[in-house]
Amino acid sequence: MKLREIAHSRTGDKGNISNISLIAFEETDYELLKDKVTAAVVKDWFQDIVAGEVIRYELPNLKAFNFVLYGALGGGVTKSLAQDMHGKSLSSKLLDLDI
Template structure:
């Protein structure tokens, strides 16, 4: 099972910072997200892409987690040679995290 089976994501960016929100489809799944989807796990998932700090913010009333990732866009929109310089595909990338071992 993948994260996309229980949540959706939205992304934003500013300079070399990507901001991803992961929102549970069902509020009952939020506690599982909060327990297992740590900043460390997200940073490990994006190894080689995110070179700076990853900070997680919790939004329990929304059933969401927000991750702010520094040095994530190859220098930012105007400096990166990446096809997706705005980092929008990172929201799709985070949903590929395998959650089969969560319980």
């Protein structure tokens, strides 16, 4: 199943760091996401663009996670030649992950 079937996501950025939230639609899916969508899985999923580490923060009261991807924006908004310099489409890419 694709993540988009049980969760939604938003993306933010600061410099060369992308911040991706993952929020379960249903509270019952939070534990599944916790088990299946680890920092290592996200790092591997974004291996072509993430040069640094990926840290996952758990927000169980919100049934959500926050992933911080270091070195993910090609040097940052003012340095990147990427079409999506802010990385706003990264949330859509994350939701395309099969779990």
